[in-house]
Amino acid sequence: MDFQHIIERSQAIWEKYHQLERQNHQTEWSVIEDALAFLSDAGLVGRLTMSQQERWVSNKDVTPELKHKLAECIWWLAVLSKRMDIDLKQSMETFLSGMEQRLGxxxxxxxxxxxxxxxxxxxxxxxxxxxxxxxxxxxx
Structure with a gap:
């Protein structure tokens, strides 16, 4: 899947979420509320990772939920970057190039x-x- 396509689909889904927010709460979530929701999901990735790696007791296979939360975190990052006028594609390129250079x-x-x-x-x-x-x- 193309990175730009992920960003565009994420944006379309985010716009539908805002419709639900207006319908249910009369207002859309702020960027700060979106960031807090992302952090909540990122925390769940941590807990699910612990369960999947058998460092946290779980009575079920958490892999499907972990896959979902990992993808949801990527979705949140696409949403947050768009809302803050940050070019995620360019930011990733800069980050990856910098890390490759430093680790080289x-x-x-x-x-x-x-x-x-x-x-x-x-x-x-x-x-x-x-x-x-x-x-x-x-x-x-």
């Missing part, structure tokens, strides 16, 4: 990750001679 760094000692060049790295991966797996150091 071959330095063994330290690799920093930074969203914007003016902000210090969020974490550094360091190799240790006494401990073979890399150590992840967070800077907050």
């Amino acid at each position: 760094n071959t330095k063994q000692q330290a690799v920093g990750f930074c969203i914007f060049e003016t902000i210090p790295p969020l974490f550094v991966i360091k190799s240790s001679p006494t401990y073979s797996p890399p150590v992840l150091l967070f800077f907050l």
Whole structure:
């Protein structure tokens, strides 16, 4: 499925949701309410992932619900980006290119990750001679 097609279909569904919101609540959800709904669904992805990975007790196969919530989160991101006048396709291209460039760094000692060049790295991966797996150091 083409990324642009996903965005367009998401927009059409979102417009139908707004009709229901007006019908049931007399007003449409704000961008903030949409963002909170997205966060709620993203939280459910976390819980369903724990269940699917057998780290949270569940008496059923949660895979169908997890698939639905993952897709719903993508839908929410398409909706939110449109509502905030952010070109999601371009944002993804910029993000992926930046990550590929950063992770293509071959330095063994330290690799920093930074969203914007003016902000210090969020974490550094360091190799240790006494401990073979890399150590992840967070800077907050």
